[in-house]
Amino acid sequence: xxxxxxxxxxxxxxxxxxxxxxxxxxxxxxxxxxxxxxxxxxxxxxxxxxxxxxxxxxxxxxxxxxxxxxxxxxxxxxxxxxxxxxxxxxxxxxxxxxxxxxxxxxxxxxxxxxxxxxxxxxxxxxxxxxxxxxxxxxxxxxxxxxxxxxxxxxxxxxxxxxxxxxxxxxxxxxxxxxxxxxxxxxxxxxxxxxxxxxxxxxxxxxxxxxxxxxxxxxxxxxxxxxxxxxxxxxxxxxxxxxxxxxxxxxxxxxxxxxxxxxxxxxxxxxxxxxxxxxxxxxxxxxxxxxxxxxxxxxxxxxxxxxxxxxxxxxxxxxxxxxxxxxxxxxxxxxxxxxxxxxxxxxxxxxxxxxxxxxxxxxxxxxxxxxxxxxxxxxxxxxxxxxxxxxxxxxxxxxxxxxxxxxxxxxxxxxxxxxxxxxxxxxxxx
Amino acid sequence: xxxxxxxxxxxxxxxxxxxxxxxxxxxxxxxxxxxxxxxxxxxxxxxxxxxxxxxxxxxxxxxxxxxxxxxxxxxxxxxxxxxxxxxxxxxxxxxxxxxxxxxxxxxxxxxxxxxxxxxxxxxxxxxxxxxxxxxxxxxxxxxxxxxxxxxxxxxxxxxxxxxxxxxxxxxxxxxxxxxxxxxxxxxxxxxxxxxxxxxxxxxxxxxxxxxxxxxxxxxxxxxxxxxxxxxxxxxxxxxxxxxxxxxxxxxxxxxxxxxxxxxxxxxxxxxxxxxxxxxxxxxxxxxxxxxxxxxxxxxxxxxxxxxxxxxxxxxxxxxxxxxxxxxxxxxxxxxxxxxxxxxxxxxxxxxxxxxxxxxxxxxxxxxxxxxxxxxxxxxxxxxxxxxxxxxxxxxxxxxxxxxxxxxxxxxxxxxxxxxxxxxxxxxxx
Numbered sequence: 100x101x102x103x104x105x106x107x108x109x110x111x112x113x114x115x116x117x118x119x120x121x122x123x124x125x126x127x128x129x130x131x132x133x134x135x136x137x138x139x140x141x142x143x144x145x146x147x148x149x150x151x152x153x154x155x156x157x158x159x160x161x162x163x164x165x166x167x168x169x170x171x172x173x174x175x176x177x178x179x180x181x182x183x184x185x186x187x188x189x190x191x192x193x194x195x196x197x198x199x200x201x202x203x204x205x206x207x208x209x210x211x212x213x214x215x216x217x218x219x220x221x222x223x224x225x226x227x228x229x230x231x232x233x234x235x236x237x238x239x240x241x242x243x244x245x246x247x248x249x250x251x252x253x254x255x256x257x258x259x260x261x262x263x264x265x266x267x268x269x270x271x272x273x274x275x276x277x278x279x280x281x282x283x284x285x286x287x288x289x290x291x292x293x294x295x296x297x298x299x300x301x302x303x304x305x306x307x308x309x310x311x312x313x314x315x316x317x318x319x320x321x322x323x324x325x326x327x328x329x330x331x332x333x334x335x336x337x338x339x340x341x342x343x344x345x346x347x348x349x350x351x352x353x354x355x356x357x358x359x360x361x362x363x364x365x366x367x368x369x370x371x372x373x374x375x376x377x378x379x380x381x382x383x384x385x386x387x388x389x390x391x392x393x394x395x396x397x398x399x400x401x402x403x404x405x406x407x408x409x410x411x412x413x414x415x416x417x418x419x420x421x422x423x424x425x426x427x428x429x430x431x432x433x434x435x436x437x438x439x440x441x442x443x444x445x446x447x448x449x450x451x452x453x454x455x456x457x458x459x460x461x462x463x464x465x466x467x468x469x470x471x472x473x474x475x476x477x478x479x480x481x482x483x484x485x486x487x488x489x490x491x492x493x494x495x496x497x498x499x500x501x502x503x504x505x506x507x508x509x510x511x512x513x514x515x516x517x518x519x520x521x522x523x524x525x526x527x528x
Numbered sequence: 529x530x531x532x533x534x535x536x537x538x539x540x541x542x543x544x545x546x547x548x549x550x551x552x553x554x555x556x557x558x559x560x561x562x563x564x565x566x567x568x569x570x571x572x573x574x575x576x577x578x579x580x581x582x583x584x585x586x587x588x589x590x591x592x593x594x595x596x597x598x599x600x601x602x603x604x605x606x607x608x609x610x611x612x613x614x615x616x617x618x619x620x621x622x623x624x625x626x627x628x629x630x631x632x633x634x635x636x637x638x639x640x641x642x643x644x645x646x647x648x649x650x651x652x653x654x655x656x657x658x659x660x661x662x663x664x665x666x667x668x669x670x671x672x673x674x675x676x677x678x679x680x681x682x683x684x685x686x687x688x689x690x691x692x693x694x695x696x697x698x699x700x701x702x703x704x705x706x707x708x709x710x711x712x713x714x715x716x717x718x719x720x721x722x723x724x725x726x727x728x729x730x731x732x733x734x735x736x737x738x739x740x741x742x743x744x745x746x747x748x749x750x751x752x753x754x755x756x757x758x759x760x761x762x763x764x765x766x767x768x769x770x771x772x773x774x775x776x777x778x779x780x781x782x783x784x785x786x787x788x789x790x791x792x793x794x795x796x797x798x799x800x801x802x803x804x805x806x807x808x809x810x811x812x813x814x815x816x817x818x819x820x821x822x823x824x825x826x827x828x829x830x831x832x833x834x835x836x837x838x839x840x841x842x843x844x845x846x847x848x849x850x851x852x853x854x855x856x857x858x859x860x861x862x863x864x865x866x867x868x869x870x871x872x873x874x875x876x877x878x879x880x881x882x883x884x885x886x887x888x889x890x891x892x893x894x895x896x897x898x899x900x901x902x903x904x905x906x907x908x909x910x911x912x913x914x915x916x917x918x919x920x921x922x923x924x925x926x927x928x929x930x931x932x933x934x935x936x937x938x939x940x941x942x943x944x945x946x947x948x949x950x951x952x953x954x955x956x957x
Contacts, residue, residue: 231660232702237785258783263726264717268785269698269792273661273877274750283751285874288693288822297692299822302874321703321794322712322954348874354687356666356697357786360874363698365750393717393728444728445714445777445789446954448702525751525875 101188103195104380106508110198111206112216114145119504119513121145122198123380125191126336126371126514127176130222138174138225141217142194143371143515148217149194157211159197163189175229176372180316180335181451187316187335191376224370226277227338228314233270233366233454234442235310235342238433240386242461245473262390265433265441267458270342271363275454278339278369278517284495284524285364287348297351301524304346304478305493309410309469309501311428311514312340312456313435314372321448327398327440331375333449334435339369339408339501339517340456346472346492368454369517377512381405381505386432395444396437403434406514408460408503410469415496417486423474426460426467428503495523530617532624533809535937539627540635541645543574548933548942550574551627552809554620555765555800555943556605559651567603567654570646571623572800572944577646578623586640588626592618604658605801609745609764610880616745616764620805653799655706656767657743660879662699662795663871664739664771664887666690667862669815671890674902691819694862694870696887699771700792704883707768707798707946713924713953714793716777726780730953733775733907734922738839738898738930740857740943741769741885742864743801750877756827756869760804762878763864768798768837768930768946769885775901775921797883798946806941810834810934815861824873825866832863835943837889837932839898844925846915852903855889855896857932924952 102108103123110122120126120143130148131138139152151171154160161167164186170178179190197205205212237243240257243266247256260266284305290297316335319325325333342362349361385403406428413420433441438455459469468474471492475481478491493499498520504513531537532552539551549555549572559577560567568581580600583589590596593615599607608619626634634641666672669686672695676685689695713734719726745764748754754762771791778790814832835857842849862870867884888898897903900921904910907920922928927949933942 232700260719260726260780260783263719264781266781266785267788269700269788271661271698271876272701273747273879273882276750283875286753286824287874290689290692296819297689297822299824299873318702321705324715345874351689352693352695353784353786354689355782355786356695357782357784359696359698360870360876363876364874390725393726395715395728441717441789445716445731445774445793446712447700447789447792450702453702 101376101379103191103376106510108195109200110144111200112145112147112198116509117511118145119511119515121510121512122195123507123510124373124377124512125194126373126377127227128371129175129225129227131225132217132222140171140173140176140179143219144198146219148219148222150215150217153215159193160190163193174225176227177229177452180314183317184332187374188376191374224277227370227372228452230272230275230454231450231452233272233275234267235270235456235458236265236267236433236438237458238265238431238438239459239461239469240432241430241463242459242469242473245461245468249477265438267442268357270366274363275366275368278367278519280367280519281522282343282365282519283522285345285348286524287345287360288351289347290351302345302348305521306344306346306471307493307499308342308344308459309408309424309426310340310342310456310459311337311406311503312368312454313337315449315451315453318450319443319448322446324443324446325439327396327436330436330439333439334375336372336374337378338372339503339514341367341499341501341517341519342456343367367517367519369514371515373512373514378404378505380507381512383429385429385434388432392437396440398436401434403429403431404505405429406503406505408501411500412490413498414484414488414494416488417484420500421484423482424466424468426462426469428460430462431457431460493521495521497521530805530808532620532805535939537624538629539573540629541574541576541627545938546940547574548940548944550939550941551624552936552939553802553806553941554623555802555806556656557800558604558654558656560654561646561651569600569602569605569608572648573627575648577648577651579644579646582644588622589619592622603654605656606658606881609743612746613761616803617805620803653706656799656801657881659701659704659883660881662701662704662883663696664699664885665694665696665862665867666887667694667860667867668888668890668898669861670859670892671888671898671902674890674897678906694867696871697786699795703792704795704797707796707948709796709948710951711772711794711948712951714774714777715953716774716789717780718776719780731774731777734950735773735775735900736922736928737771737773737888738837738853738855739769739771739885739888740766740835740932741797741883742766744878744880744882747879748872748877751875753872753875754868756825756865759865759868762868763804765801765803766807767801768932768943770796770928770930770946770948771885772796796946796948798943800944802941802943807833807934809936810941812858814858814863817861821866825869827865830863832858832860833934834858835932835934837930840929841919842927843913843917843923845917846913849929850913852911853895853897855891855898857889859891860886860889922950924950926950
């Protein structure tokens with residue numbers, strides 16, 4: 100029994116019931132205090148950040164497998180993530196204990212407490228992980244079907260391979276940015292259906308994609324696949340992902356080698372990495388998989404997580420943000436163990452810090468679609484907003500925010516937000 | 529006038545006329561002396577490696593823009609590559625001068641010379657660059673046409689976008705390995721045309737792809753494209769690339785998002801990075817581009833390099849290697865400036881160390897095809913070898929070696945080799 104997820108656990112730090120960050124969560128991130136000079140690792144609780152570099156210096160983790168190895172006085176989580184689940188659990192238990200309402204050790208040590216517990220408004224968050232390779236899956240049956248219907252018709256909506264393997268492609272690691280980073284509308288080569296030649300123009304069909312991603316802890320050597328039954332040993336935790344997409348650039352370029360410039364101008368991730376430990380009370384079963392996957396992909400039951408997801412949009416002339424969608428991570432057909440096993444079945448090596456994202460997470464109903472392409476059905480059903488504006492795709496000045504959380508009895512374990520605002524395209528090159 | 533490429537230049541180090549590494553070349557690599565304890569940067573000349581970490585320590589580069597900044601006491605070229613062309617040229621001139629037959633400074637300093645000039649057989653070469661992102665283009669018109677004919681028929685061989693933009697996709701950086709690394713035959717999901725369901729099996733259609741790649745020196749900020757006219761300022765140098773391919777895995781998985789497990793089990797690169805300075809005497813014009821590319825891709829003339837390329841195969845029961853192909857880098861339709869400009873036109877950021885590869889380099893004649901898929905025409909025209917063996921695709925135990933060089937008057941500026949041997953698939957998972 101993992102005591103760190105006990106619903107009755109309380110901290111001496113006050114946390115609202117609708118906060119994403121109660122003591123049951125304790126997600127990891129990287130930050131620089133506005134008054135400080137280096138980036139270090141922290142854990143979020145309520146509206147506070149716990150500075151682990153100080154706790155480490157003070158010897159709080161010396162009895163774990165980390166010993167006196169410094170992993171929190173680091174600008175990314177990679178060193179810590181490389182250590183594996185045994186040590187992740189040891190550290191989590193120490194933190195969970197230290198933050199309990201009935202443990203005086205930190206609570207009543209005013210000097211230490213003021214050094215270690217920092218208001219989140221007093222820190223600058225950073226990208227939490229140094230990402231080596233970024234892979235994007237395409238694991239929502241509803242999304243793949245919607246896109247298939249729009250571009251190939253109902254008869255051939257799902258490709259023949261789709262129900263047999265978790266389709267994926269390599270994305271761009273260099274342009275993964277932290278939530279809050281503005282997104283510049285990209286230029287690109289676009290060809291209208293009725294035009295003879297392509298043109299060079301700013302993207303007109305700019306879109307978001309609601310996704311989640313997970314980070315690799317310990318990797319695998321080249322040539323040595325990770326069996327599906329051991330996949331979670333290699334998964335540290337999860338974040339929200341917005342895979343910004345330029346639909347018109349993508350449409351013209353993607354045959355036959357897949358998306359490239361239509362995707363690699365930016366991918367946003369949320370700052371707090373929620374561990375599989377924190378998610379474990381919210382395990383649930385995913386969709387029935389029929390035909391039954393090949394043995395290397397087969398894991399029974401199809402275990403996933405019940406994570407509610409929402410998308411909000413606020414145009415620059417709107418007084419408030421408006422909800423566009425309410426989806427759930429559990430809708431995904433392929434689970435994260437299967438994604439990881441498939442990725443390595445050919446011997447491909449994963450490294451600590453690699454990001455594997457889910458692909459757009461759409462549900463069966465239009466209210467649960469995960470992209471503007473689907474929500475406005477290729478522009479044919481524009482979304483209407485209270486101030487009279489319409490959207491087929493994103494306008495300059497639009498802010499898109501995605502959020503996700505697991506609902507427990509009286510508390511939430513959440514991911515915070517991933518957000519980004521569209522800036523107008525730059526002047527002609 | 530760049531004196532470092534003068535054909536009459538000679539070194540006090542003896543170099544055969546058919547060596548790839550005369551004083552006009554001076555390519556960079558990373559190595560650990562077999563007697564040494566750390567990896568450092570060196571330059572190759574003839575059968576010797578010049579240890580730049582020692583020259584740096586001795587102050588030989590202090591008068592360059594590097595000052596006392598240490599870039600050669602490093603396990604990769606990244607620190608040096610980040611400095612840009614002005615400094616690359618300063619260092620090259622110092623090295624070129626120092627190694628001249630008529631300069632006594634190093635030649636007659638026996639102590640320093642024995643410390644700095646190391647036989648290449650006494651070192652262990654390492655992957656020269658820490659690669660952030662790896663992009664693979666598809667820039668040979670002949671290759672794209674051949675593949676198109678085989679899979680879609682003559683009428684639709686080239687996709688409509690192909691003549692308008694350099695098609696590319698993101699590859700896997702983690703599995704880029706140094707020449708000489710054995711290649712394990714991958715397992716994967718494969719579906720035969722006449723089968724109802726896919727099976728899980730070792731790859732049966734294992735292939736190579738003859739490519740070249742270039743490494744990024746200074747990168748660009750996210751959101752700021754690099755104009756085609758400034759592209760070479762960001763390119764440090766080039767290597768040979770073998771993009772190993774599992775054709776049967778690729779065929780089943782690649783729709784609609786492109787190649788993934790069919791490619792990412794291994795990509796081999798040659799150890800010595802040949803600079804654009806060393807290649808400059810071998811500039812030539814590439815194919816005529818019609819229709820004329822859009823302005824952001826337009827550079828006149830279509831400038832490329834005359835680099836002869838060969839592929840050899842030796843099976844484990846063959847007494848010698850046999851040449852399969854003789855191609856040339858100049859056959860590529862899209863040049864490296866266009867590839868780089870296209871990659872960044874949407875604001876995508878490149879970082880120091882990124883690898884951009886060409887795609888398979890095929891010529892017009894069957895003798896110049898760059899993959900087994902094309903050479904044996906999808907298995908319909910097996911290659912025959914003197915010992916009676918045939919090949920449609922690669923067998924276990926086959927060694928594939930690719931080589932490339934520019935032919936000058938009485939000397940060659942070359943890339944050495946990229947080689948790899950196929951190991952049998954591992955036992956069932």
